[in-house]
Amino acid sequence: MHLTLAIAxxxxxxxxxxxxRRAGISVPKEELDSRRLMIKDASxxxxxxxxxxxxxxxxxxxxxADAGICGRDVLLETSAExxxxxxxxxxxxxxxxxxxxxxxxxxxxxxxTARVATKYPRVTADYFQRRGVPVELIVLSGSVELAPLLGLxxxxxxxxxxxxxxxxxxxxxxxxxxxxxxxxxxNRASYHLKRAEIxxxxxxxxxxxxxx
Amino acid sequence: xxxxxxxxxxxxxxxxxxxxxxxxWIEREIMAILDGWSYSEIIxxxxxxxxxxxxxxxxxxxxxxYRFTGRDGSLFALRPEMTxxxxxxxxxxxxxxxxxxxxxxxxxxxxxDEPRGGRQYEFHQIGLEHIGSDRLEADTEVLVIATEVLRRxxxxxxxxxxxxxxxxxxIAERLELDDDxxxxxxxxxxxxxxxxxxxxxxxxxxxxxxxxxxxxITLAGKREILNDARSLVGNARSVAALDDLENVYRIAEEIGxxxxxxxxxxxxxxxxxxxxxxxKIYATGLGTxxxxxxxxxxxxxxxxxxxxxxxxxxxxxxxxxxxxTKLAGAIADRPDDVVRLADGRDIVAIFKxxxxxxxxxxxxxxxxxxx
Numbered sequence: 001m002h003l004t005l006a007i008a009x010x011x012x013x014x015x016x017x018x019x020x021r022r023a024g025i026s027v028p029k030e031e032l033d034s035r036r037l038m039i040k041d042a043s044x045x046x047x048x049x050x051x052x053x054x055x056x057x058x059x060x061x062x063x064x065a066d067a068g069i070c071g072r073d074v075l076l077e078t079s080a081e082x083x084x085x086x087x088x089x090x091x092x093x094x095x096x097x098x099x100x101x102x103x104x105x106x107x108x109x110x111x112x113t114a115r116v117a118t119k120y121p122r123v124t125a126d127y128f129q130r131r132g133v134p135v136e137l138i139v140l141s142g143s144v145e146l147a148p149l150l151g152l153x154x155x156x157x158x159x160x161x162x163x164x165x166x167x168x169x170x171x172x173x174x175x176x177x178x179x180x181x182x183x184x185x186x187n188r189a190s191y192h193l194k195r196a197e198i199x200x201x202x203x204x205x206x207x208x209x210x211x212x
Numbered sequence: 213x214x215x216x217x218x219x220x221x222x223x224x225x226x227x228x229x230x231x232x233x234x235x236x237w238i239e240r241e242i243m244a245i246l247d248g249w250s251y252s253e254i255i256x257x258x259x260x261x262x263x264x265x266x267x268x269x270x271x272x273x274x275x276x277x278y279r280f281t282g283r284d285g286s287l288f289a290l291r292p293e294m295t296x297x298x299x300x301x302x303x304x305x306x307x308x309x310x311x312x313x314x315x316x317x318x319x320x321x322x323x324x325d326e327p328r329g330g331r332q333y334e335f336h337q338i339g340l341e342h343i344g345s346d347r348l349e350a351d352t353e354v355l356v357i358a359t360e361v362l363r364r365x366x367x368x369x370x371x372x373x374x375x376x377x378x379x380x381x382x383i384a385e386r387l388e389l390d391d392d393x394x395x396x397x398x399x400x401x402x403x404x405x406x407x408x409x410x411x412x413x414x415x416x417x418x419x420x421x422x423x424x425x426x427x428x429i430t431l432a433g434k435r436e437i438l439n440d441a442r443s444l445v446g447n448a449r450s451v452a453a454l455d456d457l458e459n460v461y462r463i464a465e466e467i468g469x470x471x472x473x474x475x476x477x478x479x480x481x482x483x484x485x486x487x488x489x490x491x492k493i494y495a496t497g498l499g500t501x502x503x504x505x506x507x508x509x510x511x512x513x514x515x516x517x518x519x520x521x522x523x524x525x526x527x528x529x530x531x532x533x534x535x536x537t538k539l540a541g542a543i544a545d546r547p548d549d550v551v552r553l554a555d556g557r558d559i560v561a562i563f564k565x566x567x568x569x570x571x572x573x574x575x576x577x578x579x580x581x582x583x
Binding site (some may be wrong): 063081085193202 | 406432497
């Protein structure tokens with residue numbers, strides 16, 4: 001039986017394909033160079049979909065893709081009902097609360113609503129609410145670091161890989177919400193209906209991971 | 213027209229034409245099978261006291277009900293599921309009846325659950341409850357019926373996965389987790405999130421236990437996985453759960469329905485009322501479970517009459533979605549066998565003729581172009 005894999009475009013794409021290649025699933029170069037969004041691997045047993053990172057859980061949850069590779073940050077934000085059996089250990093980064101140094105010193109004041117700019121509204125709301133801090137979400141889709149600089153928000157919640165963008169913009173990490181890395185996710189129905197194929201995929205990916 | 217009149221609230225549906233015919237056909241087929249196994253249909257109220265559902269489903273799940281107050285100020289909820297209603301009825305009004313009691317139902321349920329994965333706020337459940345027996349016969353009967361239903365409907369491929377509540381509970385007991393810990397671990401197991409589980413267990417278990425548990429949650433397959441599991445867990449409660457699963461599976465093999473049945477040790481039921489065997493039904497073409505069920509041996513005690521029970525339900529909306537293409541020719545498109553009676557003629561004559569045709573069992577349509 002055939003498996004369809006949804007791969008997050010961008011940051012994780014190259015390493016995801018490299019991991020697949022080492023697991024014996026190789027995509028011909030001319031296919032990769034084409035601009036098609038859906039391509040087949042050399043064996044014809046796998047199809048790849050290249051979609052926006054935030055959409056990977058959706059494709060997998062609905063079963064349009066049997067499995068997918070995306071960051072844990074995206075899974076936390078979408079809380080899609082999928083299985084998450086493997087940590088692929090690349091694309092490591094952190095979801096953090098950051099702000100200007102003076103706001104880091106002040107901490108959160110539970111009596112004052114925190115204005116937070118982010119691409120991760122669900123994770124952000126959950127984090128502040130758990131701490132009893134009222135929060136006003138400012139949902140942005142990019143360049144979140146600008147928000148505190150221009151006084152649009154007190155804090156930001158964003159993904160940090162090296163921390164360079166933060167420091168170059170004069171921001172500091174206040175707290176780490178979660179560690180993230182690339183995950184293999186599997187549709188709940190496919191896990192059973194295509195059990196042998198999924199098990200084989202998991203086994204070959206595990207082998208790659210243990211080889212380091 | 214004000215927008216509130218033209219717009220439809222998210223999560224509700226209007227269904228018409230061929231889709232209605234498909235749904236009604238599926239419903240009739242299933243109810244006929246349940247009737248064939250001596251389940252008698254019960255028609256249940258669309259709303260009842262909110263407390264009833266909180267007692268049945270657990271507080272967390274009951275948060276998802278639509279609630280409103282009655283005239284006297286009592287709090288009601290639209291039914292989010294049928295089992296609590298059936299259980300209360302059996303524990304009170306059917307207390308004196310001979311056991312086991314077999315009941316079937318078909319109707320809409322309402323849950324305020326973020327519409328995702330194609331889920332709606334309102335969906336139609338068809339199911340059965342087998343009450344008053346804790347025997348293997350009852351579990352087997354329910355599985356055999358589920359298989360008959362899915363085969364009869366002609367689903368292309370389906371798998372019933374078997375799990376057992378005590379398997380996880382036995383492990384959680386050994387780890388001495390508090391309620392939050394249990395909830396967190398259950399979520400990790402439900403997502404088969406091995407990496408997260410390993411990190412979670414760091415403070416609770418030694419390395420070999422951690423490795424064993426992380427392996428266990430991804431275990432799924434035929435009977436042989438029970439042996440793998442036995443080599444990994446030793447606590448009495450989990451072992452008894454494996455014995456239960458083994459017994460059911462062995463019988464399924466002998467009856468010849470095991471090709472459709474898998475064991476999934478990482479299946480942790482979300483509803484608090486399940487106590488033993490649980491199962492989920494998956495079908496090719498659908499990314500989520502089509503139906504679910506299991507044992508709920510503690511539920512009737514909450515209504516004052518402790519006794520064992522098992523049941524399952526299927527989601528008609530999912531079935532209709534899966535089968536609509538397949539049934540398009542046979543069910544969805546009606547044969548054009550209607551007799552059209554032109555109007556503009558003598559109204560008395562038309563309706564006399566129409567009545568005569570109806571007595572012959574013909575389908576008529578008055579008006580239109582006519583012959």
